[in-house]
Amino acid sequence: MVFSSPFFIFCFLPIVLLTIVVVGKRLHNIVLLLASLFFYAWGNVSHCIIFVGSILLNYSFGLLIHNTKNGNAKIVLAIGISINLILLGYFKYFNFFIENINHIFFTESNYMSNAKIALPIGISFFTFHALSYIIDVYRSKVQVQRNIVDMALYISFFPQLIAGPIVRYIDVASQLKQRTITILKISDGAQRFIFGFAKKVIIANALAYVADKIWNIPPLQITTGLSWLGIVCYTYQIYFDFSGYSDMALGLAKIFGFNFPENFNYPYSAHSIKDFWRKWHISLSTWFRDFLYIPLGGNRGTKFRTLFNLLFVFFCTGFWHGASYNFIIWGLFHGTFLLIEKAGFEKLLLQLYKPVQIAYTLFVVMIGWVFFRADNLSIAFEYLKRMFFIPSPTSLPILSASEFIDAKIIVVLIFAVLYSFKIFKNSLLHLENVYSKLSYQNYYQLFFQTSKVVFSISLFLLSICYLSASTYNPFIYFRF
Secondary structure (H helix, E strand, C coil), X not given: CCCCCHHHHHHHHHHHHHHHHHCCHHHHHHHHHHHHHHHHHCCCCCHHHHHHHHHHHHHHHHHHHHHXXXXXXXXXXXXXXXXXXXXXXXXXXXXXXXXXXXXXXXXXXXCCCCCCCCCCCCHHHHHHHXXXXXXXXXXXXXXXXCCHHHHHHXXXXXXXXXXXXXXXXXXXXXXXXXXXXXXXXXXXXXXXXXXXXXXXXXXXXXXXXXXHHHHXXXXXXXXXXXXXXXXXXXXXXXXXXXXXXHHHHHHHHHHCCCCCCCCCXXXXXXXXXXXXXXXXXXXXXXXXHHHHHHHHCCCCCCHHHHHHHHHHHHXXXXXXXXXXXXXXXXXXXHHHHHHHHHHHHHHHHCCXXXXXXXXXXXXXXXXXXXXXXXXXXXXXXXXXXXXXXXXXXXXXXXXXXXXXXXXXXXXXXXXXXXXXXXXXXXXXXXXXXXXXXXXXXXXXXXXXHHHHHHHHHHXXXXXXXXXXXXXXXXXXXXXX
16 A cells, blocks of 8 residues: 555545544554554555564564673674564565576576565565664663554554654654644644655656656667656656655654654755765665664774775665665765765865755766666666767667657656755745734734645645546555
C-alpha cells in the first residue's frame, strides 16, 4: 500500500483516524500497531513473519542488553547487530554475492544457482530503526522498552515504514508514552500530507513519465540533448518523489500526535557536496554519522584513517540503497568529492559567487544520479558518453529531446526548479510577517489561515484529479 493510492487516502487513513478518535488514549498505540501490521501485510502477507520476527528479536535483545552485567552487554549487542545484518544481507544481497562468486570462480557450465529470494519491502528502513534502538540502549541513551506494543509500534509505525524517514528511537521514546492529538495538529498534518501528495503526484509522476521513457531507450539511440533531459527529469523526479513521501510521512505522524525530524532541507540549493548531505535524506546521513562514522573514529585519527572512514561510510551508504555496483559507485563518487572538498576545495568554493557554488553541486549530483538510475555500469557509462558528446559508431536511429518534451513538462520543470529553492517558503514567511505587523492583525491572520486551508483543499482536489486521470504512479522504493 502506498500513500498516493486512492485506497490509502479514502479508506485506510479515514478508518484508522476515526478509530483513534473513538477509542480511548490507552488504546491508541494498539490501534496504530494493528493498522501498521495491516498496512505492511497489504504488500505481502508472508513477509509479515520476517517483519514480526525482527520486532520480537530486537525487543528481546534490548532487554538482554539492559539486563546483562560485567561487560558482557557488548557481546550481546554484537550478536544482535550481527543477526540484524545477516537478515538484511540474506534477503537483500544474497543473490548479488552469488552472482559475483560465479563470475570469479565458476564457468557457465558449473555455477551456483541463485535463490529466488523476494525482498521484503522496507527491510532496509525497519532494520536500521531496530539497530538504532538496541545500540542506544547499550549506550544508555534511552531506557529499555519493556512494553512490547510500544516497541512494535516504533518499528512498524506505517508513516515511516516503507520509505522513511529513519526515525531514531531516542526521538520518539517519550511520544510513544504520551502525546496529544488535537484539531490543530490534525490540520497541520493534513496540510503537510497534501503538499507532499501534490509533490509526488503532480511533479514527480510527470517527470518520471518522461525520465523513464528516455532511460528505457538504449543510450546509443539518444542525442546529447535528450540525455540531459533524461537526467534533469530524473534529478527532480527523485527529489520530489522522495521528499514528497517524507512530507506525507511527517504529516501523517503529526495527525496521530507524533513529531518526526525533518528529512529534507532544500538539498538542491546546497553550496557544496558536504552541504548537500546535510540537506538530503538527513535521517540516513545522520544515522551513518552517529552509528558508523564516529565509532570508526571520524576525523580524529590520521589523514589516511579519516579518508578511509569517509570512503567506507559512503561505500556503505551506496550499498545500503541496493545490491548493485551502480549504487556502490554512486556512494564512492560522493565520498570522493567530499574528500576533495575536505582537502581544501571547499574553501576555494566558498569564495565563488553563490550561484556558481549551487551549479557545481547540482552538476556533481546529477552525474551521480546517472549511476543511481542506470540498470548497470555499462549503461551508466554509455549514458555519460552521450551527455558529454563522446561519439560512438552506430547505425541505430537517433532520438532527440523535441520528441519527448511539451509545454506541460516545461512548466513542471520550471516549477520544480523554483520550488527546490526557498523562494515560495520565504515569500510565505514574509507575508506572515507583514500581516503580523498590521493593525487588525487578528483579522488578517484569520484571512491568511483561511486562505491556506482553501489552498490546501484546492491542491488536494487537483492532485486527486491528476491521480485519477493517469495510470502512471510509480513507487521507486521497492528495491530499498
